Amino acid sequence: MEDLRKLEEFQAKIDAEIKIEPKDWMPEDYKKHLQRQISQHAHSEVIGMQPEGNWISRAPSLRAKVVLLAKIQDEAGHGQYLYSAAETLGKSRDEFIEELQSGKAKYSSIFNYPTLTWADMGAVGWLVDGAAIVNQVSLQRTSYGPYSRAMVRICKEESFHQRQGYEIMATMANGTPEQKAMAQDALNRFWWPSIMMFGPHDSDSPNTGNAVKWKIKRETNDELRQKFIDKTVQQAEVIGLTIPDPDLKWNEDRGHYDFGEMDWDEFWRVVKGNGPCNKQRLNHHKKAHNDGAWVREAAIAYAEKQKEKQLVA
Amino acid sequence: MEDLRKLEEFQAKIDAEIKIEPKDWMPEDYKKHLQRQISQHAHSEVIGMQPEGNWISRAPSLRAKVVLLAKIQDEAGHGQYLYSAAETLGKSRDEFIEELQSGKAKYSSIFNYPTLTWADMGAVGWLVDGAAIVNQVSLQRTSYGPYSRAMVRICKEESFHQRQGYEIMATMANGTPEQKAMAQDALNRFWWPSIMMFGPHDSDSPNTGNAVKWKIKRETNDELRQKFIDKTVQQAEVIGLTIPDPDLKWNEDRGHYDFGEMDWDEFWRVVKGNGPCNKQRLNHHKKAHNDGAWVREAAIAYAEKQKEKQLVA
Amino acid sequence: MTTNEALINYCLRLGDSSLILGQRMSEWCSNGPILEEDIAMTNVALDLIGQSRTMLTYAGKLEGKGRTEDDLAYKREEREFYNTLLSERPNGHFGDTVARNFLHSAFFYHLFQALKSSEDEMIAAHAAKSIKEVTYHLRHSSEWLVRLGDGTEESHNKIQESLNDLWEFTGDLFEMNEVDEILIKEGIAVDLAEVKKEWDKTINQVIERATLTKPEECYMQSGRLNAMHSEYLGHLIAEMQFLQRAYPEAQW
């Protein structure tokens, strides 16, 4: 059979670490999986602008404001290339946005938690970007060319963000008692959601099979989570903050930190739309999109007029 | 002629200090004059809520917040009885509001100046309500019954407001250097507009003739202005603030303060719509009115349904 | 946790909820759909701020560190405010405000009814005094709920949506923890599960009268007990506290 032959060729390329490109043949499931994953990744960048955007107007120094603005701008840029990468798979950005707004497509659940103090700008950078980066570094070697290249570009900026977030936490942890309390509080609130960003345990993660075979995913959820925790625990110690997990301790045998049980009920609840800010985030996105409808229409009308003029001329 | 006889009877009542009531005959010009004056007065109360409303959310103590809220509530109440008094002359509140929104009807020009610091809450109470009160005390004896009675009621509350405003100024004038500077700055900005609230000099005030004959107006603009100035200069001295008028000085012969020339260009400019906040005030009023349209419609629809139900029952 | 500590926290819960809801209501000033509503909503704001003053003053006294109502209102941080999640919801359109106030006033109404017989004199007196005000708030918001629900098609749909949107924040009103446990034992606080029963009755009745549908059961957000908030509160606080923060030396 034609298709079977194609599938074999496809798998051979994957096994030989040759990137799959948009014009190449690919199994329908591979395409669907990537559409879902890349667009979800793009949506996360875009929705992620909101919790950080919440603090731009109140940034406590001009330097802090500039750093935060630049970070959010980078995220919008990431959203842009990720939508472009996703579009190479034959769906338009408008379609992806519709899926987001209808709730069909998800985005990273972490953005359904509110940012309550300036220390949250530190926690988001340090933990959320930190977790994202561990995942993204691994995805630089993903099998789909456009996604892999987007990841290479994103990783460079993201590690910068993570450092900036950690700096905010460090400054506050070494600041006034109020600042230190805010930093610890931010860590308390963001720790568990951050380590759940890697998704369910491998044993509960049914989609992993093909994704690993097709090298979309290069490492498992639990492997990535462990990497992140090992790295982050030490960073917390350096600045004198306490990870809110009484079960956390170094396991000499494993060469890794052991850690406590995550609250998967909470995880699934937030994924399903019942986090503290799910509605707020989607409503915000819809409102901005609707408010901008007349602007997009005008831009299209103008572009069409210009095209006509050129044809006549 | 019938009308002439009525006019004579009308003037005789006026001269005998008998109040004119809604069902009494009155000359068309008397009615028009009152419609204009009372509705303008009502609009002023309503638009006046905006510059003070601007500071409720930032009131610097809970007590200050309560006092300010209560004051603004009183103003809304004054607007309400003044609209009712005006409605006795055969025009509806909706019509008056339309005249306000179309710019046909005016409101006191003082509310076209912005409130920029908390001291402005003092200045507005002390100077603006202070000036209003001088006028309103005089209007308690106005010839039209409903207007006169509204004024009696309003005057009681207004003198309370004036005292509260003065208290804010006194506290700030005796506070930190920053507070004192704010208080002086507020006085500087509100002084001239306040004394122009009484309107043009008598010599430039063409409408006064009939209004005085009909005892709508009991004292002239210049008389009222002089009263206000005489009273206020001393109050400023007590709290150590300086009236921003180099020409101000006590005139032993007149038994009054002499004062400098007012900027009538500015006055007319603001009346004509070019003050710093004219557009803002009207747009705010229109927006609130438009945003509330569906609510008013619902209330009417509900009331009609209830009426029908009662008829059926 | 001592009884005194529990009571301080209890007063903050009451005082903060009144304060934040009062601040929200005062944002309506000059923005009402009719002048009468400007008056009514300012009235509600006044009552609520007044209630918060009593409770914050009492909390300060119990604490014994000399903090006044203003210290507590103006110099605490977001994560030290124990107001209900419902009280901090943005005003939205008039229907959103009506629905929020309706749900919240019904809570306060039944809570204060129960607290009238608190063993703590101040709490009992506060409840007795506030009940009159809250009765008016509940009547006012209920009447509007009915008018909008049974008004036009547009108003019906809008107010139904407002109710649905706010529903997930109503569970928070009735959550209890150690504070309640300690104070219930002392006869100071009341069992919020009992308050909820009464609240349910009122809510059901008015919603039915308004020809509306009670929102479906859903996951309920928590916050109040741990001073956890939405992102909206921080902005409200920044504005509210600005002058006191900017001029810490000043008397006003």
Added chain:
Amino acid sequence: MTTNEALINYCLRLGDSSLILGQRMSEWCSNGPILEEDIAMTNVALDLIGQSRTMLTYAGKLEGKGRTEDDLAYKREEREFYNTLLSERPNGHFGDTVARNFLHSAFFYHLFQALKSSEDEMIAAHAAKSIKEVTYHLRHSSEWLVRLGDGTEESHNKIQESLNDLWEFTGDLFEMNEVDEILIKEGIAVDLAEVKKEWDKTINQVIERATLTKPEECYMQSGRLNAMHSEYLGHLIAEMQFLQRAYPEAQW
């Protein structure tokens, strides 16, 4: 008034206008009509805040009292801000923002072109550096003015109204006083009447290209020279300064 005093004030005018307009632009974050505009508007905000840092730092240095950019941004009062009235206008809808930025960028563009040859090295360097950024701001806002003006009927009407509404605040951009007089003599500042001529040309050209009508001459509001503002600025400042005001001891 000494030259140094005049120059300090001049730097505040430039720095404050950039700061306030930058703060306004940053409010657009995640609210743009398309993702590309979120990026573009954040870019403009970044440039403007960057410009304000240079000018406020310089003002602090000239003053010689050790005030930093943050002291000047976060610890001055409303009546000490010398920004243009235009810069503090609320964002409104996208067209309002486009019109405001267009009018303001055209002003900065021609002002900085002229200031490139200022006798004050810092001012000259600031102008030379900023001109690149402002060229982009002007191009970006002009392109949108044309798209909206020559787009749909709705967009045409909206952007025309935006222009009309903002017009009364454009006179303020070009007002001069003793500060300008002193600095023009020293070759540090430039005659804003000359800048206005260039501004007029640019404005006329783009408005025409956008098939829009130049707003009619009207009374022009004043403010900038006397740190006089609209009621909008106070709210912006309260939010912007909150953390610095609330935690005066903290480093961030």
